Amino acid sequence: xxxxxxxxxxxxxxxxxxxxxxxxxxxxxxxxxxxxxxxxxxxxxxxxxxxxxxxxxxxxxxxxxxxxxxxxxxxxxxxxxxxxxxxxxxxxxxxxxxxxxxxxxxxxxxxxxxxxxxxxxxxxxxxxxxxxxxxxxxxxxxxxxxxxxxxxxxxxxxxxxxxxxxxxxxxxxxxxxxxxxxxxxxxxxxxxxxxxxxxxxxxxxxxxxxxxxxxxxxxxxxxxxxxxxxxxxxxxxxxxxxxxxxxxxxxxxxxxxxxxxxxxxxxxxxxxxxxxxxxxxxxxxxxxxxxxxxxxxxxxxxxxxxxxxxxxxxxxxxxxxxxxxxxxxxxxxxxxxxxxxxxxxxxxxxxxxxxxxxxxxxxxxxxxxxxxxxx
Amino acid sequence: xxxxxxxxxxxxxxxxxxxxxxxxxxxxxxxxxxxxxxxxxxxxxxxxxxxxxxxxxxxxxxxxxxxxxxxxxxxxxxxxxxxxxxxxxxxxxxxxxxxxxxxxxxxxxxxxxxxxxxxxxxxxxxxx
Numbered sequence: 001x002x003x004x005x006x007x008x009x010x011x012x013x014x015x016x017x018x019x020x021x022x023x024x025x026x027x028x029x030x031x032x033x034x035x036x037x038x039x040x041x042x043x044x045x046x047x048x049x050x051x052x053x054x055x056x057x058x059x060x061x062x063x064x065x066x067x068x069x070x071x072x073x074x075x076x077x078x079x080x081x082x083x084x085x086x087x088x089x090x091x092x093x094x095x096x097x098x099x100x101x102x103x104x105x106x107x108x109x110x111x112x113x114x115x116x117x118x119x120x121x122x123x124x125x126x127x128x129x130x131x132x133x134x135x136x137x138x139x140x141x142x143x144x145x146x147x148x149x150x151x152x153x154x155x156x157x158x159x160x161x162x163x164x165x166x167x168x169x170x171x172x173x174x175x176x177x178x179x180x181x182x183x184x185x186x187x188x189x190x191x192x193x194x195x196x197x198x199x200x201x202x203x204x205x206x207x208x209x210x211x212x213x214x215x216x217x218x219x220x221x222x223x224x225x226x227x228x229x230x231x232x233x234x235x236x237x238x239x240x241x242x243x244x245x246x247x248x249x250x251x252x253x254x255x256x257x258x259x260x261x262x263x264x265x266x267x268x269x270x271x272x273x274x275x276x277x278x279x280x281x282x283x284x285x286x287x288x289x290x291x292x293x294x295x296x297x298x299x300x301x302x303x304x305x306x307x308x309x310x311x312x313x314x315x316x317x318x319x320x321x322x323x324x325x326x327x328x329x330x331x332x333x334x335x336x337x338x339x340x341x342x343x344x345x346x347x348x349x350x351x352x353x354x355x356x357x358x359x360x361x362x363x364x365x366x367x368x369x370x371x372x373x374x375x
Numbered sequence: 376x377x378x379x380x381x382x383x384x385x386x387x388x389x390x391x392x393x394x395x396x397x398x399x400x401x402x403x404x405x406x407x408x409x410x411x412x413x414x415x416x417x418x419x420x421x422x423x424x425x426x427x428x429x430x431x432x433x434x435x436x437x438x439x440x441x442x443x444x445x446x447x448x449x450x451x452x453x454x455x456x457x458x459x460x461x462x463x464x465x466x467x468x469x470x471x472x473x474x475x476x477x478x479x480x481x482x483x484x485x486x487x488x489x490x491x492x493x494x495x496x497x498x499x500x501x502x503x
Contacts, residue, residue, distance in 0.1 A: 033437065034410060034437075037410060037411050037465075038410055038411050038435075038436040038437065039411040039413075039436065040411075230410070230436060230437055234436060295414070296414055296416070296434070297413060297414045297434040297436075297439065299438075299439065318436060319413040319414065319434070319436050321436070326414075348416075348432055348439070
């Protein structure tokens with residue numbers, strides 16, 4: 001958790017204000033909640049292109065002969081999937097299989113990794129990696145303060161980027177390329193938090209304004225719009241992506257979060273493996289379950305009922321602009337409710353009918369199989 | 376429906392247009408602060424409302440907002456159009472986006488509400 005007493009501003013702060021961003025305090029970071037409006041921004045990303053300042057995200061570099069060993073020890077996913085030029089989405093697990101963080105670990109070279117971590121957890125992650133690697137031949141560096149980051153997301157983003165970063169188009173989903181842009185060393189990855197195709201660029205502060213303006217210029221024919229945290233949240237929740245601190249934390253496990261595909265029990269030992277192996281055999285008592293509502297807008301904390309009995313509460317919930325109804329996820333017991341199963345959600349003291357949904361709620365272009373194979 | 380200058384306003388950003396059948400809605404400032412409105416829950420016709428008590432809910436993508444009745448009275452009509460198309464509150468907060476009409480039970484209450492000029496000053500002060 002952030003304990004920041006003074007608000008932190010990203011290098012793009014003035015640019016965000018110039019574009020009309022409505023600035024809010026997000027865990028100690030001043031970031032735009034919206035520009036033209038959440039629905040417009042959401043629609044732009046789903047149908048064409050949007051750009052986000054995500055400079056609050058952290059960058060931890062892990063280098064040295066034991067870089068792979070350290071990441072393999074601290075991650076539930078198998079880092080062998082991250083061959084040079086590729087990344088894996090993974091959960092950094094503690095001894096109880098709770099999450100230290102959810103991250104993307106990119107392999108830049110066999111002895112050099114870039115780990116993209118959450119803003120609120122970057123210091124915690126850095127300390128965790130350092131402690132776990134204390135007896136290894138490895139250097140862990142928290143470079144979060146040295147880099148800005150923008151996410152350019154939407155189905156039209158790859159073709160819009162072709163004249164600017166041609167090699168980005170060849171990247172598969174989760175691919176990464178190091179490239180000098182505007183004279184500075186940058187990292188371009190085919191990743192994002194919206195469920196749409198697109199890129200995230202990690203760049204030094206010195207060029208980030210110019211990079212933003214360049215993306216706006218490239219995206220102009222496609223109607224690119226600046227997007228805020230509001231649209232980022234509706235887009236990620238529709239896509240079933242987890243928000244650390246809200247959907248997952250130091251207590252809930254990867255299996256409980258319904259992210260079993262992240263766990264690689266057969267890769268060898270890693271922190272928390274025993275607990276996860278036990279849950280694999282015995283099952284979990286609660287599971288992060290998606291649901292859609294017939295009316296109203298659910299919010300985090302809303303209680304969920306089955307047959308009048310409380311079965312959990314919502315961790316994340318909002319109005320889905322794509323489905324045009326309320327959606328949410330919450331830890332529900334029993335953990336094995338099937339899609340279509342009836343539930344009720346209490347909103348402002350009234351119970352609203354809901355049903356269990358398949359996840360994700362919506363599959364954008366990022367879910368296209370071709371993106372993963374590079375076809 | 377009123378021109379903005381003809382309505383009276385609450386500190387909670389509702390507008391009130393007096394008359395035999397008075398109407399209530401949210402101010403342009405309010406809709407702007409809320410962002411995209413996606414759900415509206417209105418009182419029922421015949422429901423008795425009390426001044427400054429919650430009587431409706433407006434939900435934007437971001438958050439839920441209680442609507443407080445500017446005066447006491449009985450609801451005589453509700454705007455079904457806004458429950459079907461909540462974006463009307465953003466597009467036309469003072470006309471097509473009205474919320475309900477009511478028969479005030481104590482017409483003197485409306486004297487406590489701000490006029491347009493006072494409301495403009497109130498918004499400016501709240502921003503500081």
